[in-house]
Amino acid sequence: MGGFSRLLIRGRYGVVAIWIAFALACAFLLPDVKSADSGSLGDLVATDADAIEAEKESIALFRFPVLSRTLVVQHDDDGLSPAAEARVYRRAAAITRGAYPGLESIPFAIPLTSDLPGGVSVPGGNVDGRPTTAVTFLFYPPEIGPEGRTGLAERLIARHIDRPGDGDVGLTGAVPARAEQIRAITGSLPFVELATILMVSIAVGLHYRSLGAPLLNIAAVGLVYYISVHLTGGLGRLVGIGVPEEVEPVMVALLFGIVTDYSIFFMSRFRRLLNGRSSGEAATQATSDLLPTIVAAGMSVALASLALVAAQLDFFRAFGPGMAISVLIALAVVTTFVPACLAIAGDRLFWPSPRAPAAAKAARSRLGALVDWIFELPFRRPVLVAVLVSIPLLALALAVTRLELANTLITGLPGDSEPRRALGLVKAGFVPGVTSPVMVLVENEGIGRDESALRDLQRELEGRSRVASVVGPDELLGSAQNLGAISSLQGDAVRFLLVLDVNPLGSRAIETIDDLKADLPGLLGAAGLGAADWRIAGDSAIAEETVNKTTDDLARVVPLASIAVFLVLAVFLRALVAPLYLVAVSLFALAASLGLTIIVFQYLLGYGELTFYVPFAGIVLLIALGSDYNVYLVGRVWSEARSRPFPAAVRIAASRARQAITVAGLVLAASFALLAIVPLRPFRELAFLLAGGLLIDAFVVRSLLAPALIMLAGERSAWPRTSLRSAARQDRRSRERKKPPQLS
Numbered sequence: 001m002g003g004f005s006r007l008l009i010r011g012r013y014g015v016v017a018i019w020i021a022f023a024l025a026c027a028f029l030l031p032d033v034k035s036a037d038s039g040s041l042g043d044l045v046a047t048d049a050d051a052i053e054a055e056k057e058s059i060a061l062f063r064f065p066v067l068s069r070t071l072v073v074q075h076d077d078d079g080l081s082p083a084a085e086a087r088v089y090r091r092a093a094a095i096t097r098g099a100y101p102g103l104e105s106i107p108f109a110i111p112l113t114s115d116l117p118g119g120v121s122v123p124g125g126n127v128d129g130r131p132t133t134a135v136t137f138l139f140y141p142p143e144i145g146p147e148g149r150t151g152l153a154e155r156l157i158a159r160h161i162d163r164p165g166d167g168d169v170g171l172t173g174a175v176p177a178r179a180e181q182i183r184a185i186t187g188s189l190p191f192v193e194l195a196t197i198l199m200v201s202i203a204v205g206l207h208y209r210s211l212g213a214p215l216l217n218i219a220a221v222g223l224v225y226y227i228s229v230h231l232t233g234g235l236g237r238l239v240g241i242g243v244p245e246e247v248e249p250v251m252v253a254l255l256f257g258i259v260t261d262y263s264i265f266f267m268s269r270f271r272r273l274l275n276g277r278s279s280g281e282a283a284t285q286a287t288s289d290l291l292p293t294i295v296a297a298g299m300s301v302a303l304a305s306l307a308l309v310a311a312q313l314d315f316f317r318a319f320g321p322g323m324a325i326s327v328l329i330a331l332a333v334v335t336t337f338v339p340a341c342l343a344i345a346g347d348r349l350f351w352p353s354p355r356a357p358a359a360a361k362a363a364r365s366r367l368g369a370l371v372d373w374i375f376e377l378p379f380r381r382p383v384l385v386a387v388l389v390s391i392p393l394l395a396l397a398l399a400v401t402r403l404e405l406a407n408t409l410i411t412g413l414p415g416d417s418e419p420r421r422a423l424g425l426v427k428a429g430f431v432p433g434v435t436s437p438v439m440v441l442v443e444n445e446g447i448g449r450d451e452s453a454l455r456d457l458q459r460e461l462e463g464r465s466r467v468a469s470v471v472g473p474d475e476l477l478g479s480a481q482n483l484g485a486i487s488s489l490q491g492d493a494v495r496f497l498l499v500l501d502v503n504p505l506g507s508r509a510i511e512t513i514d515d516l517k518a519d520l521p522g523l524l525g526a527a528g529l530g531a532a533d534w535r536i537a538g539d540s541a542i543a544e545e546t547v548n549k550t551t552d553d554l555a556r557v558v559p560l561a562s563i564a565v566f567l568v569l570a571v572f573l574r575a576l577v578a579p580l581y582l583v584a585v586s587l588f589a590l591a592a593s594l595g596l597t598i599i600v601f602q603y604l605l606g607y608g609e610l611t612f613y614v615p616f617a618g619i620v621l622l623i624a625l626g627s628d629y630n631v632y633l634v635g636r637v638w639s640e641a642r643s644r645p646f647p648a649a650v651r652i653a654a655s656r657a658r659q660a661i662t663v664a665g666l667v668l669a670a671s672f673a674l675l676a677i678v679p680l681r682p683f684r685e686l687a688f689l690l691a692g693g694l695l696i697d698a699f700v701v702r703s704l705l706a707p708a709l710i711m712l713a714g715e716r717s718a719w720p721r722t723s724l725r726s727a728a729r730q731d732r733r734s735r736e737r738k739k740p741p742q743l744s
Contacts, residue, residue, distance in 0.1 A: 005287035005339070009280050012340035019337045023226045030230035031237055048312075051541035054441050058495060058537060061488045064108065066497060067439060067538055068137035069174040070149050072157060075425040076167035079130030084165040085113055088134040091160060095138070100160065105144060106152055110137040112434070133429020134167075146179040170422025173435065174505075174539060177410040177419040181680060184413070185249060188678040192249050195674050196256045197221075203667055204260065212349035213267055216341050221259045224333050228255060228326035235321060247322050249683065250617070253675055253690075255326055257668035258301065261628065262294050262334040264663065270342045271350060279346030287339045296572040297631040298331035303564035304624035310560055311553040313546065315613060323621075375658060378707035379651045385708040389700060393588060399595030404507040404602060404609040405550065407543040411503065412611060412681035431468040433500030436539040438513070440496040442524070444532035448491035457527040461496060464519075466512045468501040504540045507609040513544035547612045554616055561620050562587065565627040573634055578717035581709055582630045589701045590622040593693030601685055611682035618689040625668060625694060629702045632664075633657050637710060638718070646715045654707040665698025 008015060059065045074080065074088065088111045094100055096108035113131040126132065138156075140149050153171050161169050200221070201214040228251060266286055273282035305327060308320020342349065378385045413420040426435055440461070447454070454473040462470045472486060473494065487494050502508040513536065524532055562583050569579035594615055601607045636657045640649035672690035675683045710717055 005284045005291070008287060008336060008339060009284045009343045012280075012283075012343045015336050015340040016344070019223055019333060023223050026227050026230040030234035032229045032233045049542050049545040050535060051537045051545055054535035054537035054541075055439070057535070058439060058441050058493075061441075061443075061490075061493045062495065063489065065139060066110070066495070067437070068110070068139050069436070069539070070138040070140070070153050070176060071171070071173040071422070071426070071435060072136040072138065072153060072161070073170045073172060073422045073425045074134045074136075074161065074167045075170075075428055076132060076165070077127075077428070079127035079132050080113070080134060080167055081130070081165040084163070084167065085131060085134065087163060087166070088113065088136060092136055095156070100156070102159075103152060103156055105148075106138050106140060106156070108139055110139075111135070112137065131429065133426065135426060135430070135434060146175045146182070150176045150179040168425060170418060170425050172410065172419040172422035172426065174409055177413060180413055180417050180419050181409070184417075184680055185678055189249055189252070192252055192674055192677050195677060196252060196671055199670050199674065200256050200260050200667065203663075203670070204264065207264070207663065208267065208271070208350055209353040210350040212345060212351055216267070216338065216345070216349060217260055217263045219341070220263055220333055220338055221256055223337060224255050224259055224326065224330045225252065227333075228322075228329050231325055231329070232322040235325065247319055249675055249678055250319075250621075250686070251322065251326055253671040254323065254621070255330055257671035258298075258327060258625075258628075259330050259334060260667050260671075261664040262298070262330070263338050264667075265290055265294065265660070266334065266338050266342065267349070268660075270339075274347055280343045283339045283343035286342070287335070291335055292572070293631060293635050294335060295331065296568055296635070297628040298327055298334075300565045300568040300627035300631065301624040302327040302331070303568060304561040304620060304627065307557050307560035307564055308620060310556050311616075312549045313553065313613075316553060316557075316616065319617060320620075323624075327624075375655075375703055378654070378704055379647070379711060382708040382711040385704055386712065389705045389708070390588075393592040393696075393700070393705075396593075396595035396599070397588065397591035399598045400591055402602065403594070403598055403615065405547045405612040405615070406503075406507045406510065406609040407505040407539075407546065408609075408611045408681050409505055411505070414679045431499060431501040432503045433468060433498075433509070433540075436504040437471075438498040438500065438504070438516075438540050439537040440498065440516075440520070441493065441535045441537060442495070442529065442532050443493045443534070444529065445492055447494055447529065447532060448487035450529070453528045454494055457523060457529060458496060460523045460527065461498060464512075464516070466500050466502050466508060467498050469499040471497040471499070500540065504538070505543050509540040510544045510547055513540050514548075517544075543612075550612050550616055554619065557616075558587075558619060558623070561623045565623060565630075568627065569630060569634070572631060573638060573718070575718045575720070577713060577719045578634055578710070579630075581713065581717075582634065582706065585701055585705055585709065586623060586626040586630070586697070589626065589697050589705075590619050590693055593622060593689060593696055594619065596692055596696075597685065597689040600688065607681070610685055614682055614685045614689060618686055618693065621690060622693040622697070626697050626701075628664070629661050629697060630706075632661060633702055633706060634710070634717075641715075641718075647711065650707060650710050654703075654710075658703050661698050661702050665694050665702075669694040669698070 055065070055067060058067075074084070076084075080088075092109040092111040095103060095106050098104045112135045113133070138149070138153055140152070144152070150171070153176065157169055157171060197218060201218060204214045204217050205211065207213075229248065232247070232251070269286040269290055270282050273285050277285070302324045305320050305323035308316045308323070311317055311320070410419050410423050415421070423432075423435065426432070442454075442457070451473060458470050458472040461467060461472070473496075486496075500509055500512060502512070517536065520534055520536075521530075524530055524534060565586070566579045566583045569582060570576055573579060597615075597618075598610065601610060633654065636653035637650050640653045644652070669691040672694065673687050675687035675690075678684075
């Protein structure tokens with residue numbers, strides 16, 4: 001390490017210039033995350049889901065699709081007038097004919113009120129026989145993206161739904177909700193960045209009582225951020241994976257926290273070494289001392305993030321490499337750019353307090369004495385501490401068994417957002433499932449002519465729990481109203497539309513799809529259609545597959561991330577026992593963090609469910625970030641154990657590392673807590689999970705539980721390494737030789 005450090009500091013001006021030039025090249029030559037984002041719903045769902053394939057097959061078999069994700073809603077508590085209701089149907093017909101200039105890109109529309117012509121029964125609100133709510137489903141060609149679809153719908157509302165009696169008008173559905181999500185993230189990102197810059201600058205400035213240290217830290221963060229954002233965007237475009245907008249705010253928080261932590265390590269060591277050394281010598285020594293620890297910490301975070309490539313969802317496959325690239329860039333910048341700047345600036349960096357303050361011997365407050373006493377307990381009563389700390393963590397971890405997952409695409413938006421407000425209008429007149437019915441596609445030769453069996457199947461579907469209504473053969477089969485909507489023109493396929501009485505993207509709807517998939521073969525057999533093939537489509541079915549694949553991904557990715565962290569620790573420490581229990585305690589801590597999040601959001605706040613990708617992303621990040629503290633803590637223990645007995649080494653190392661781990665935990669937790677600025681529920685859930693998890697890790701696990709376990713494991717922690725035991729024995733022999741001889 002010494003040769004690299006000397007070479008780096010010798011070429012410090014060139015190093016700084018190269019990094020600045022590289023950042024500018026990335027900014028001008030590569031797309032950023034936003035530019036590379038495909039904007040499709042497929043980023044956040046299983047693009048290879050059977051539900052999506054069933055929907056495509058349905059479009060090919062039938063005259064027109066029946067599933068729409070853009071809905072225009074009209075509502076009047078006193079009931080829509082007959083003229084207003086008639087306009088709903090005339091307007092849909094005009095859209096389908098292409099009669100509205102500028103709206104020809106909407107191929108057709110399907111209107112719905114509670115008294116839909118043709119005998120179709122859809123439960124809805126009525127006042128004196130008049131429907132309170134009307135919904136117009138809009139359909140688009142696939143080449144029009146979310147923003148384009150939302151814009152056309154808004155133009156339709158502005159130009160053609162402004163007559164007296166049309167009621168309160170709104171726009172909802174998965175497509176407008178996704179467009180609103182993107183706008184919310186894009187609009188909030190500058191505030192997240194500004195708040196994070198201010199928070200980190202204040203924290204670093206107060207820590208060093210200087211102006212230069214925060215400036216260096218922000219410069220390093222800026223380099224890492226711009227390089228990472230553009231390299232990630234370029235990678236997404238190269239491999240054809242849309243990088244979702246959700247990645248960028250998380251990347252901001254991660255990079256600010258990690259770069260600040262590593263920069264603090266370098267600046268603190270450099271400041272102490274300045275006494276009696278030139279800035280070049282101090283920077284060289286600081287780099288040589290810290291490089292192995294920081295490289296090990298950064299590699300563990302990067303490899304754990306990279307484990308996400310084993311996920312099935314494109315969102316996670318893009319998220320993982322994006323995080324890994326960002327961490328590796330942060331590692332490269334912090335270990336080269338920061339030491340080079342330290343050597344150039346010297347003690348001027350810490351103006352107006354260029355030297356580290358001498359340790360004060362002032363009397364401590366009672367609170368300070370109590371804190372010291374608590375953090376000394378792992379060394380005096382390790383068994384007691386391990387038990388007392390584990391009990392509340394276990395209690396929190398048990399809440400994980402109550403985890404409910406859902407897609408909060410619409411319900412996660414702010415209450416005053418248009419898609420969520422309009423969803424409230426729909427619920428005022430219909431059951432929630434009207435916004436996105438479930439389609440059951442049944443195929444068999446000549447099945448469309450077996451009307452009796454199809455009606456039997458429909459009655460079975462109507463009797464199922466959480467199914468409010470079924471549109472199928474009872475209403476349309478064999479009538480002029482069918483028009484290829486229920487039975488295909490060849491008569492070899494039939495579809496049913498199930499309207500649920502629950503949120504179609506919520507956990508109850510997902511359970512309903514799970515049950516329906518399990519029971520449908522039996523239902524078909526009972527109706528005499530046992531030979532038929534079946535598939536289920538719709539947003540509820542997509543959500544069910546996405547949540548199930550996310551759960552499967554957890555079982556696949558968490559072990560991979562844990563193994564990656566274990567291997568880095570094992571190589572860094574040249575031991576197997578300590579990495580084993582340190583990774584285990586990290587998993588224990590993140591289970592407690594997730595349990596706390598479940599208690600707060602599902603129960604105390606009454607949400608009932610978490611966004612499906614929040615636990616996944618949070619768990620992987622907590623595994624990765626917790627490994628930083630493992631490396632720093634145990635690395636210090638190993639260093640101290642080379643020259644003193646193991647128990648004393650643990651006590652001294654843990655005491656010295658505690659402050660650094662606490663500061664690092666606070667900075668990282670605060671960085672992730674600022675994600676709550678984004679006015680979307682998933683970001684607030686993720687902010688709470690990550691901030692809470694990092695605080696539990698820093699203040700409870702690494703400061704209390706991990707030292708207690710290290711004390712209990714003793715020198716066996718280093719197995720199969722024997723150098724620590726040899727050093728301890730050598731120290732004991734040395735002390736024994738120094739003892740005065742006993743008089744007989």
